Amino acid sequence: MVTGGPALLDARRARRVAERVPDPELPMLTLADLGVLRDVEVRADGTVVASLTPTYSGCPAMAEMRADVAARLRAAGYARVEIRTVLDPPWTSDWITGSGRRKLIEHGIAPPGRAPRGPVPLVLSPTRPAVPCPRCGSRDTEETSRFAATSCKALWRCRSCREPFEYVKEI
């Protein structure tokens, strides 16, 4: 018999439940794909503690995410659920998983490039490399707006296939 075995299994199960909750604004991604689910643990008294981090300070979906994770865990039989907000370290688009990136492309959204490290200087010349079109792969694309329907995205369009597309910004 391995001491703590069932508890460990329970923690793994709770994690799997929380990991499958879809993001309220990019529902093709789970919260795990997006990298906002930071931790899931089960305390000795059976309380599940799930830690979430917001993508942007003003993300209006945080309350929704908290409620969804708590509801799914309760539905999976965990009577006591606690959701914690983690602010440090701040979310970075680098935490979007490989499977999350594939799902974004499948849904016509360009995934972010690598997030900048350290202080970002003000750059006035258009030095940003073109974002590949998620539909046809062309690099002949241009930004149409630095902001889109949600804080985490910008609007681009493809000059080859003529499709507009959203692009998850790297931060």
Place this chain on the structure above:
Amino acid sequence: MSDDHVYLTLAEGHEDDTRWAYGTGFEDPLHGVDTAVPEGVDAGELAAQCVALADDALVGAQRLAEWITRAPELEEEVALANIGLDLLGQARLLYTRAGQVDGTGRDEDAYAYFRDPADFRNVTLAELPGGDFAFTVVRLLVLSSWRLAHFRRLTGHPDPVLAAVAAKGVKELTYHRQYAAQWCVRLGDGTDESHRRMRAALEQVAPYLGELHAAHDVRDEVADDLRQVTGAAGLTLPVHRPLPGRGRAGEHTEHLAPLLTELQGVARAHPGATW
């Protein structure tokens, strides 16, 4: 393709749709964050610092929100609204932090909706009415540059909550500054009319720089950004005697009271309202 319906899943199983409600009484944005104040940090000073930075953000966000339905292009309206949303998010976290540490236990609504103009500590540049798009982008450039430089320093603050809010804010403000700078260059280096309006906007903003530096002295970083942008835009930053703005002491222009009346009206008329 299955993705056509992926958004429909959002509507499933949500009889209770109040989580997306507007109004007041949102859940604490610092829910589940350790609220202890580290040893050696003066709680009163920390709270005052948080309130001042939150007030800058809230008042700035309100001015940006005024562009909704009025911006020259839909994309710009979306951009200004998103920038305002980031600032609003920063304000919510900072007000909540202030209420945790100043001993009053006030929530974010108490700070945002139930204080009078003299209780606000925002710098006066944030409250000036922004009738012209050129003025909006010049002010946004100056305030973003100044707040960014100050937040970079605050990432090393001994209070872990303020430091974390700053670290997150740095990423957002970098983006705001970039947006504003590109518009400044485009308009400054644009038509005679846009150039003239940019010059007028710089004239209007320049006297308020002194108040910003008196609040948080990051003048070298701000000067670097302004020099770079005005240089690329074919503009020069006018030299002005600073106005004796004292927003951090609660002394405001006549423009703050009407802004707050609009911002606070519904919450005061219907306390606890959601819709």
